[in-house]
Amino acid sequence: MDDDVILAKAQELVESGSAREAHLLIQPLLKASQPDALFLYSTYSVDRNESNEEFERRSVALLTKASTLGHVGATFVLAGYYDSGDMVLMDKPYAAQLCKRAADGGHPTAKLIHGLDLFYGANGIRQDKALGRQLIEEAAQEGVDGALARIQELGSY
Numbered sequence: 001m002d003d004d005v006i007l008a009k010a011q012e013l014v015e016s017g018s019a020r021e022a023h024l025l026i027q028p029l030l031k032a033s034q035p036d037a038l039f040l041y042s043t044y045s046v047d048r049n050e051s052n053e054e055f056e057r058r059s060v061a062l063l064t065k066a067s068t069l070g071h072v073g074a075t076f077v078l079a080g081y082y083d084s085g086d087m088v089l090m091d092k093p094y095a096a097q098l099c100k101r102a103a104d105g106g107h108p109t110a111k112l113i114h115g116l117d118l119f120y121g122a123n124g125i126r127q128d129k130a131l132g133r134q135l136i137e138e139a140a141q142e143g144v145d146g147a148l149a150r151i152q153e154l155g156s157y
Contacts, residue, residue, distance in 0.1 A: 003029060007036050019044040035071035038062045042074070056087040067098070072105035079110065096123035103135060112139035112147045119154065 001009075006025055013022035023046045029037035042062035045055050060081065066074035079098035082091045096117050102110035114125070115135030121127025133154060140147035 003034060003036070007040065010037075010040060014040065014044050020046050033065065033069065035066040035069040035074065038066040038069070039071050039074045039077075042066070042077075060087050067101075070105070072102050072107045072110075075105065076102040076107045076110045079113075093124035096125050100125070108139055108142040108144045111135045111142070112144045112150065115139060116150065 006029065010022040010026045013019070013025065022044070023041070026034075026037045026040065030041060039062070042059040050058070060078070063074045063078050063081075067078055075098050078088075079095045079102060081087045082095035082098060084090065096114070099110050099114045099117070103114035112135070115132045115138075117123050117125040117132070118128045118135065119132030133151075136147055136150050136154070140151055
């Protein structure tokens with residue numbers, strides 16, 4: 001079975017409440033540090049004795065590893081955690097850098113957020129209104145919720 005098929009099946013299993021079965025299925029992928037498998041494993045627990053704190057530490061470690069290996073979704077999730085201070089210490093400039101990396105990797109919602117940072121020169125990102133507007137427009141074209149409204153708010157700036 002190819003990795004994509006395994007991961008799709010594992011995702012279905014997790015969503016249906018069969019995390020243990022999913023975990024067994026993706027074990028070889030986890031051992032190989034396959035980024036999509038690391039990302040998936042960051043979303044569930046199979047150890048009933050794992051505390052919330054332990055789950056959060058493991059999840060952040062898995063997301064960090066997947067992000068380092070180029071997983072755009074993991075990078076975007078980490079950006080959200082660092083922006084909000086959820087599961088990690090809040091670090092808005094680092095969150096903005098992670099969001100930039102996710103946007104550069106093609107993540108549609110990251111394009112909107114990074115585009116706004118660029119447009120306004122926020123969160124330690126140097127202002128570039130033209131590039132910011134371009135990213136926001138790309139996000140709108142990709143159907144990101146709220147992107148079209150943001151373009152209209154920006155008007156002719």
